[in-house]
Each structure stands twice: as structure tokens, then as C-alpha cells.
Amino acid sequence: MTIDLPTIWAGIIGLGVFLYVLLDGFDLGIGLLFPFFDRDGERQVMLNTVAPVWDGNETWLVLGGACLYGVFPIAYSALLPAVYLPVIAMLCGLIFRGVAFEIRAKAGRTQNLWDLAFILGSATAAFSQGLILGTLLQGIKTVDGRFAGDAFAWISPFPVFCGLGLMVTYATLGCGWLVMKTDGDLQRRMRVLLKPSSVVLLAIIGIISLWTVLGQPAVAQRWFGGHHFVYFSPVPLLVLACVIGIFRSADSGHEARAFILMEAIIFLGYSGLLISIFPNIVPPTLSIWAASAPRSSQVFVLVGVVIILPIILSYTALSYWVFRGKVRHDDEGYH
């Protein structure tokens, strides 16, 4: 039996993208929640909860991009022109928020400006990622592996809805993170936010699922053809269970539950996405095999990734472990 490299690589890059959404999602979410909280005290606590980890979280975006280029160059060169302006907007948003994050701590009278840059950067990045996801999900027309669709397909109702949906997802995730990482009044206010946002999130997931199934016969066939739905039905049922769990956790004493359940929802949503498009990497026609680089390129990069990925993973796990526990207002600033 020969090892199918494109499948292995699809797994690695899929894991990278998943980790990115899982990890950077909550710190982008904090940027989205930022405007609703008081400038001096609460915002600093919110930032302190992610200060040690946010830049590591973005590692996965760069690694995912570089590996996609090296291993699936056809997918990389077909996808990026199709979502050109959203990608540029996302990158600029991430630059702004990253630099604002660092400089805010060193700023005095200009702090308001950096706060604004942090908020707008986070919102732009989250919305653009949703646009990219929505454009990918609605299908990108390729001819002979080259992008041949409408350059502005991302300005249509479905991707825009996905953009807003991802903003809500990240904000809810950020909310769950802060319930876990803070206490007192800030935690109480986050709990209050949790209920409405999780209900909106459920509605958004439902609408996106229906929209995809109704709009794309191939996706409907994948989910409902034959006995497929019997195997796939746990996905939507578990999403429902998670939302109910989050809703109830808002009134209980559980502190980590909402965050863990939100991460589970993201995992389920991501699984749903993969069920809908696999083995295509750029739906509706470009499969992972058609998009692959030659075998020698895939083997060459795999050697490096097999050595370095475990190191990055353990380092990431270690930094979350060291940083476990609550962050309080009276904690020493550590910038």
C-alpha cells in the first residue's frame, strides 16, 4: 500500500487551519468585545488574558499559508485571486491589531487611537475571514486549475452573511474565554452576554447550513444521499446540545464550560464544512489530488514539518499551561 501524501497533507493543513480558528478566534473576539467595555480597567484585563498567547496563535495562519503554497500550489494560486481584496483586508487588519496590541501598552495620551486600531483591525480580520470562508463554500469557478470566476463573487449575500456570522462566532468565543479567565463584575457581564450571543449563533449556523444545502445540490447529496445522514446526523445534534449547554452554563457556576462548548461548536462546524467539500480543496471541482505539488515537493516539506510541528505544538501547550488560571485587575501589568 502506498502512502497517499495529498491526504496526509490535507490532514496537516486542515489541522493548522482548525488550530488557527480555535486559538486566534477568541483573541479576535476580544477585539470585537472591546468597544463595550470601560477603557481604563476592564480593557487592560481583557488584553492581559491573551497577552502571552496571541502572537503564537497567529503562527498557524502563516504556517498554513506557506504549507498550502508549497504543497497545494494549484489551490493556493486559484483561491487567493478569487478572494484578493478580502485577503489584503484581513492581512492589514491583523497587522493593525497586532501592532496596536503592542504599542497600546507603551502609549499614554495616544492610547485611544491604538484602542480604535485594535477594534477595527480585529473586526476587519474577522469579517474578511468570514468572506473568504463564504466565497470558498459557495464555490470558486476554476478552468484547468486557474481561477476563472467573478472577481467580486465575495460581495454577495452568502459570503457577507458568513462574514457577520464569523464575527458573532468569535465574539461568543471571546466571551466564553473571558468567563473562564476573569472573575467579579467583568465575568458577570460576560455571562449576561453569553445567552443572547449563543442564540444568535445557533440561528446563524442553522441559516448557513440550510443556505448551503438548498443552494448546492452536491452538498445536499453529500449530507442526505443514501444513508449518509444517519452517519452525519450527530454533527447538527451535537451543535444543538452545545448551544443548550452554553445557555445553561450562563446561570450556573461553571466557568470553563461555555468556552469548551464553544470550541466544540467550532470543531463541529469545521467538520460540517469538511463533510460538505472533501475531497475538494477548492470546491466545486478542484480536488486535493488535482491541486497537489509533485511528490518530491510534498516529501521535502514533510521532513521539516514532522520535525518542527511537534516542537511548536508542545511549546504552545506549555505556554497555555504556564498561563492557566484567572487574570485580575490588580495583577501587575507585564508589558
Next chain:
Amino acid sequence: MLETSDVLILSRLQFAFTISAHIIFPAISIGLASYLAVLEGLWLRTGKLVYRGLYFFWSKIFAVGFGMGVVSGVVMSYEFGANWAGFSRFAGSVNGPLLSYEVLTAFFLEAGFLGIMLFGWKRVGARLHFLATVLVALGTLFSTFWILASNSWMQTPRGFQIVDGRVVPLDWLKIVFNPSFPFRLVHMSLAAFIVVATIVAGCAAWHLLKGRGSEGIRKSFSMAVGMILVAAPIQMIAGDAHGLNTLEHQPAKIAAIEGLWETEKGGTSLNLVGWPDMKEERTKYALSVPHLGSVILTHTWNSEIRGLKEFAPEDRPDSTIVFWSFRIMVGMGLLMLLLGVLGLILRLRNRLYDTPWFQRFALAMGPSGLIALLAGWITTEVGRQPWVVYGVMRTADAASPLSSQQVGTSLLILVIVYFLVFGTGIYYMLKMMAKGPDAGDQAAELEGDARQSTARFDRRPMSRATDPIDE
């Protein structure tokens, strides 16, 4: 066709702008990392506090430069697909893996040794800390290795074949160690050292002119001027060897650099200055020296060098640009050599630190390393045109199927964002340099360092610098 060429020009402008803004920061990081390793080595060996003080000071600037380099590099890793889909589709199987290795190397560094280097003074022993600094310095050179392998392959591609209109790698050793790679690696690494030497010298000169001649400032001035004296001539030799290599593999680039149109018989002259005109196919207002072209480019008295007219008009790089970018680079190099020699003379007369005209010269030369670096890259990249992969794929076939509105919009956004963000970053670095190495109290640095690293696992490069930005 008009639409396509507009997209091509805008995409090239955008790439040139974003990569020029990017390269400033890695060049500073590469050079400073090695300088820091030297400083720490000297501190361990002599026990003199002045070296440790300089280490603390420059490591903060290193940290900000490193952070800026990572942030601006993210854009590059997506631009290849976004703007150059034709290229990444064709050659992504070679360039993508080399870029992936660069990213992996950088993250490997950031995951481990960088944290120890920036925040670990009290957590690990002196020797282990020194080891971390050395590994970070080596790591930045490894990153350079991969990026230059990728760039050099585009200049002198080897080790592949083309199957169904796409590059298939055959031999990774030949791909990485392609003919121009060793020369480019040496030339660029030395350039990064020189960038930092000129910046350190300029910074120290500014403080000396302000009358702040403490031991740290004098020591860094002496080290930097000495480094320039040693590195500038070596860089000239390396550049000369690189030129011979280019003449062998990219003769049209050399002809364009020299504004040479005809293949001159019995010895080639050298245009010192002039204005190459691509339409009239001649170099106007040329001031030339007979035989000097042969002497410099082939090291013989009368060897022939092929003029631009031997290449079809559609295969010629833009001579007007590379003629001047090359002369700016060489001019900076000659001025650096002058700086180094004058520094030696003053040093022998014990006047190195109290000669204001020399300090003003060193201050003015502060950005000369960066100017030479950018001019050099413009020369080699514009000189590669009209090819994106030399002799294999034309730049015109490399662009993405985008509209000029899209690329025009993105260029505008990127220019604004870059000036705001990296302008702030550079301002912050200059502000720290203006404070100088004496502003920080070493004991406080160690204490703050210990608090930072034990209280919190806060190891982001940019959180190393704690100076206020707007006071």
C-alpha cells in the same frame, strides 16, 4: 492588453513596495543578532559591564525589529498567490517548499531560543544564555539561507524539469545550491552586518555630537567603525565575485547595469555616469573610461562583454533603473570604505571620539547600509526582468487574473497601512536609539527581566522593549 499590463505594473509596484518595507527589518535583525552574540561573548570573557549594557540596549531594538519583520513577512507569504498566481501555479512546487522551510525555521527560533535570549537572563545560566543568543543569530542566518535559495533559484534555476507546463523538482541539492546562491548568500549576509554597523555607528555618533561620550557610546562607536573598515572591503570582493557570476549566468543584466549597448572589440570601456535610454538604444551623456569595463567585469585588459543590442528588445532589463541603482549601491560602499579608513587614521591619532566632522559624517552614513541594501536588491531584481524565473517564465505570464481596480485598491491600502504601522515602528526604534545605551539601569533591567519572566509567560519579542512611545 492594456488592462493586463496595468495589472502587471501595479502588481510589480505593490510587490516592490511591500518587500522593500519588509527587508529593512530582517536585515536589521540578522545583523543585530550577530552583534548581540559578539557583545555577550565579550561580556562573558572580560566581565566588563559595558558590554552587557550595550547588549540590553540593542536587544530591545532587535526585539522591535524582529516583531516588525514577522508582521510584514506575513503579507509576503500571501502575496505570491494573491498577485502572482501564474508564478505560484508554475513554480510553487519549488518556491513554496523553500518558503515553508523559512517559516518553519523562524517559528522554531521564536518557540524556543528567542524567549530565553530576550527574557531569560535570570532564568538560565550565563553560558546557556549565550548559547541561546548564538543560536538565535545562527537561526536568522538559516532563515536568510532559505529565502536566498528561493530567490537565487529564480535567478539561476537548476534541478528541475517542466512537465505539463509546471515545474517538477528533480534534485533539491541542485535547486538549493544553484549557481548564484553561494554568492548571493555571502553578499546579503555581509550586507546585513554592514547595515547594523552603519546604524550603530550613526547612533553613537549622534550621542558623541550631543556631548554624551560615556564608555558604552565610545565602545559601540569604536566597534562599529572598526567593523565597517573590515566589512566594506570584504563586501567589495564578494560583490566583485557575484558580478563575475552574474556575467556568466545573466549577461543581459550586466550589460544593463553598465549601460553597455554595443559589444566593443578589443576591450570594453566602462560608463562611470550617463543616462541609458531604452528607446534610443544608447547611453546619453556617458562619461566612460576605456578598458575599465573589461578590467572590472572580467579581470582582463581586453575581453569582450556582450552589449544589450545582442539581446532581443523584449529580453532586455530596464537599463536606466539598474544603471543607477547599481551606482548608488557602489557609491555607498565607497563612502563606507572612506568612513572606515578615516576612522582608522583618527583612531591611530587618538582622535576617534572628539572629531565633530567625522561624527557628522558617521551620523549621515547611518542609513547608508540600508540604502545600499535596497539599491542592491533593486539592481538584482529589476535586472532579472523580463523574467520571473530567469529564461524559463516571463513576469508577464506570472500575474494573477485580477483587475487593475483591485490591485490599485490594494496598493493604496497597503501604502497607507505600512506608513502608519511601520512608520510608527521605525519611529519607536529611533526614539530608543536617541535615548542611548546609558539610559537603562542594568540592575533594573535584570530585575524587570526576572519579574517579567517569572510572573508571566510573556515572551513576545515586542514586549521586550518597555520605553513609552509618545512621551
